[in-house]
Amino acid sequence: MKIRFGKYELENPVALAPMEDVTDLGFRLICKEFGADIVYTEFISSEGLIRSARKSTQKLVISDKERPVGIQIFGGDPAVMAEAAKMAEEAGPDLIDINAGCWVPKVAQRGAGAGLLKDLGQMRAIIHAVKSAVSVPVTLKTRLGWDSNSITITEVAKICADEGLSALTIHARTRAQHHDGDADWDWIRRVKETAQLPIIGNGDIRTGQDALDMFRQTNCDGVMVARGAITNPWIFKEIKSLMRDGTLPSTLDLQERADTCLRHLEMEIELKGEKRALMEFRKYYHGYFHSIRNGSALRSTLVRLETLDGVREAIREFVDSSSSQVTAAAKTLTDA
Numbered sequence: 387m388k389i390r391f392g393k394y395e396l397e398n399p400v401a402l403a404p405m406e407d408v409t410d411l412g413f414r415l416i417c418k419e420f421g422a423d424i425v426y427t428e429f430i431s432s433e434g435l436i437r438s439a440r441k442s443t444q445k446l447v448i449s450d451k452e453r454p455v456g457i458q459i460f461g462g463d464p465a466v467m468a469e470a471a472k473m474a475e476e477a478g479p480d481l482i483d484i485n486a487g488c489w490v491p492k493v494a495q496r497g498a499g500a501g502l503l504k505d506l507g508q509m510r511a512i513i514h515a516v517k518s519a520v521s522v523p524v525t526l527k528t529r530l531g532w533d534s535n536s537i538t539i540t541e542v543a544k545i546c547a548d549e550g551l552s553a554l555t556i557h558a559r560t561r562a563q564h565h566d567g568d569a570d571w572d573w574i575r576r577v578k579e580t581a582q583l584p585i586i587g588n589g590d591i592r593t594g595q596d597a598l599d600m601f602r603q604t605n606c607d608g609v610m611v612a613r614g615a616i617t618n619p620w621i622f623k624e625i626k627s628l629m630r631d632g633t634l635p636s637t638l639d640l641q642e643r644a645d646t647c648l649r650h651l652e653m654e655i656e657l658k659g660e661k662r663a664l665m666e667f668r669k670y671y672h673g674y675f676h677s678i679r680n681g682s683a684l685r686s687t688l689v690r691l692e693t694l695d696g697v698r699e700a701i702r703e704f705v706d707s708s709s710s711q712v713t714a715a716a717k718t719l720t721d722a
């Protein structure tokens with residue numbers, strides 16, 4: 387089944403998941419460059435939006451370069467969610483996504499996020515209120531159920547289809563599992579068999595092959611990657627290449643990783659200013675510089691640096707010394 391978001395018609399799309407403090411504009415643009423077909427903002431509090439809290443409204447910033455892009459909102463009150471959805475719509479997204487999956491107690495225990503899995507009537511009321519408030523497509527992202535004794539995902543899929551949502555994303559774990567244990571993809575397959583709306587599968591895609599396996603095993607209409615994109619932002623390149631012709635592209639070499647990392651950091655600085663961007667960027671260094679010789683030493687240096695020039699210099703020195711080591715090793719081999 388194709389997924390339609392306004393003028394976008396997507397066949398087997400690969401999405402970057404919404405992730406708090408991770409999927410800001412800079413990171414979304416990098417994942418888009420690597421081939422992500424849909425990207426989402428991190429979740430935004432509906433209460434924060436209607437109070438015009440700066441922390442919430444800042445997260446509404448999107449760019450034409452990342453389309454189609456979804457803005458995700460969360461909350462437990464239908465009227466507040468409707469109001470927040472209208473504000474989100476003004477930012478110009480291609481869709482609005484309702485978060486019905488966040489397990490964190492301060493969200494779920496207040497009846498928002500995964501808390502909605504405990505009260506499907508309230509979930510329907512929220513979907514209805516949001517859908518009626520905006521004219522852009524609306525989607526929902528949720529989990530299998532509150533816990534293993536209350537798997538409600540089939541009912542949720544029915545509610546979403548009845549209310550005219552454009553897609554349902556299933557993170558194949560329960561609220562009780564948080565991020566522990568394995569995602570149970572078989573539930574995605576079972577829901578997909580009867581669902582009357584497109585299903586995006588999510589949970590435990592760490593490699594290109596995982597994405598292919600999820601498509602094949604569940605027959606889902608799209609897949610979504612979260613943690614796998616933090617540890618490997620070019621996972622989208624791998625997935626798209628495998629889907630296209632079954633080949634894996636060569637992994638990024640050190641120079642390409644360094645260039646991408648610096649481009650990403652420069653975007654973040656443009657958005658947030660140098661000081662804040664450098665603090666918040668620390669979580670991304672691992673993704674760019676893991677699985678390489680002396681990568682951990684470079685990362686420990688980078689997280690302590692407080693200027694862009696310092697980061698540029700440290701990365702340049704690292705790349706230069708790594709390539710001189712490679713050249714020396716090649717010379718030793720030739721001489722031998």
Ligand SMILES: Cc1cc2nc3c(=O)[nH]c(=O)nc-3n(C[C@H](O)[C@H](O)[C@H](O)COP(=O)(O)O)c2cc1C
Pocket residue numbers: 403404405406407408427428429458485487488527557565588589590591610611612613614
């Ligand atoms: C750091 C982090 C932040 C997250 N923030 C959100 C969020 O804002 N909204 C949401 O729907 N899910 C959020 N999630 C859940 C992911 O979108 C995804 O459903 C989950 O990590 C499973 O996918 P994965 O196995 O590919 O990581 C977050 C996950 C992580 C690791």
